[in-house]
Amino acid sequence: MNDFVRVARRHEIPPGTGRTVAVDGIWIALFNVDGLFYAIDNSCPHAGGPLGEGNLCERVVECPWHGWKFDVTSGERVGNPNFQVTCCEVRVQGDDIQIAIPPSLREPV
Numbered sequence: 001m002n003d004f005v006r007v008a009r010r011h012e013i014p015p016g017t018g019r020t021v022a023v024d025g026i027w028i029a030l031f032n033v034d035g036l037f038y039a040i041d042n043s044c045p046h047a048g049g050p051l052g053e054g055n056l057c058e059r060v061v062e063c064p065w066h067g068w069k070f071d072v073t074s075g076e077r078v079g080n081p082n083f084q085v086t087c088c089e090v091r092v093q094g095d096d097i098q099i100a101i102p103p104s105l106r107e108p109v
Contacts, residue, residue, distance in 0.1 A: 002100030009095045020052030023101050028088055031072045033059045038072040039088035039099045
């Protein structure tokens with residue numbers, strides 16, 4: 001079972017935007033897609049680019065370093081689902097956005 005940690009408040013991430021948050025030293029990209037929140041590993045699998053700093057268009061974020069695009073709702077790379085980023089479970093309680101870091105992101109590489 002994953003523990004949830006508060007990482008932001010709803011008003012801090014308006015619809016159509018994203019930001020990076022850290023949980024226990026792990027960087028996560030958090031996005032608001034039409035009022036629903038999604039969290040993925042912040043590191044692009046191509047070259048480690050910061051996905052939380054990328055442009056979000058509907059539910060797709062573009063890596064600011066080399067342009068790889070990912071669906072933030074599934075973690076899959078657009079046009080090539082063989083590459084994906086890990087998704088984190090998100091819940092909203094009141095104004096608090098909470099995420100749970102999956103074990104795969106906690107394990108040493």
